[in-house]
């Protein structure tokens with residue numbers, strides 16, 4: 001069973017004998033009580049670790065109690081704060097409640113009163129956290145640099161959130177343009193390393209003979225042109241995150257040096273015999289299947305297991321449902337503002353085409369398409385005529401369809417003089433379009449130049465009539 005840490009209560013009370021008495025009152029409770037005598041110390045303490053509840057005496061030597069309350073609430077609006085007040089200062093207690101204090105207790109009070117109020121405060125805290133958790137899970141359509149509220153992306157956001165606080169290495173896979181670098185940055189920004197550097201290195205973009213020095217650095221004279229010492233990405237990322245993009249493209253001999261670095265946490269700059277210790281969290285990415293690369297002998301198995309501790313797979317854009325339209329709308333607004341254009345939305349037909357298209361270049365391709373449209377056109381709406389050819393033309397034969405599926409049905413072959421009934425032709429055509437599109441109704445509808453609802457209606461009719469329909 002996981003060990004649950006005790007709720008932490010911050011007691012802010014400048015009169016030490018009173019503080020001792022309150023701590024004594026709470027002795028039997030499963031709590032961790034941290035005591036400070038000054039408002040400034042309290043604000044410093046919450047930076048170290050957020051308390052679950054605060055007991056605050058409003059009379060403090062260094063700050064106004066209400067100011068401390070305000071600052072604590074600004075930092076964490078969910079924290080439950082119990083105010084201790086003297087008999088004659090009920091007005092201030094009321095003001096504190098208005099500012100968001102959970103409850104107040106009037107001096108002198110006994111152990112039962114303090115215990116009961118704190119228990120309630122902690123219970124409220126637990127409930128707020130639960131609600132925050134549910135809300136976060138349900139309606140997140142933005143997450144660090146990501147846009148998109150699909151179920152597929154919610155799973156990605158949850159994984160990033162749960163791995164961010166550990167230092168376990170993460171291996172991100174996904175087709176080109178799916179947002180692997182956005183994910184790496186999100187891991188860094190959600191982690192305790194967020195104030196330290198995030199260094200990205202694209203192993204495919206750097207010439208092979210320079211890659212080692214780019215990662216590990218070099219000393220003066222290490223090779224022709226090395227006119228001074230230069231730190232590598234590993235040292236620059238010290239304390240933070242090192243993102244190794246396109247890791248499968250790394251030459252095999254360099255992979256063994258990287259393995260040593262991952263295992264020992266030390267680097268040796270090119271031309272130096274001196275080891276340097278660095279503390280980095282590794283995030284690697286590839287648009288290839290890393291295990292297949294291991295099997296093909298192009299990627300070291302031991303390195304794979306060191307880096308592939310937490311796998312994170314980014315889904316292709318075509319599998320993210322409405323995200324494509326949602327992302328396109330945000331790009332459209334941003335680019336129209338940047339380019340000083342007045343376009344504010346997409347015509348319904350354009351949105352259908354955005355949904356139906358395959359997006360082999362994923363979000364990067366979507367970005368380019370929207371940017372091109374905005375640069376080249378203006379008007380209140382993006383129309384189909386403004387789209388680039390691959391989106392404007394009738395859809396090409398879907399790559400998912402097999403040659404067997406693409407064969408012309410007998411009823412349409414026209415190899416004799418008979419004319420089949422129109423309903424039969426219609427059904428054959430719709431079923432053929434569906435086969436070609438892997439049963440994707442919006443795509444099939446686009447090919448047939450009819451609305452998806454017509455296709456759904458026909459399918460339902462055939463099913464009701466007991467005729468075969470997918």
Ligand SMILES: Nc1ncnc2c1ncn2[C@@H]1O[C@H](COP(=O)(O)OP(=O)(O)OP(=O)(O)O)[C@@H](O)[C@H]1O
Nearest residue numbers: 146147148175176177178179180181182287363364
């Ligand atoms: N869900 C998203 N919402 C908004 N922008 C996104 C999203 N995913 C990716 N992008 C943007 O798309 C572009 C491509 O993303 P990124 O470079 O992270 O992809 P990648 O998978 O690393 O690509 P490659 O494999 O080619 O290196 C970037 O400009 C990024 O900001």
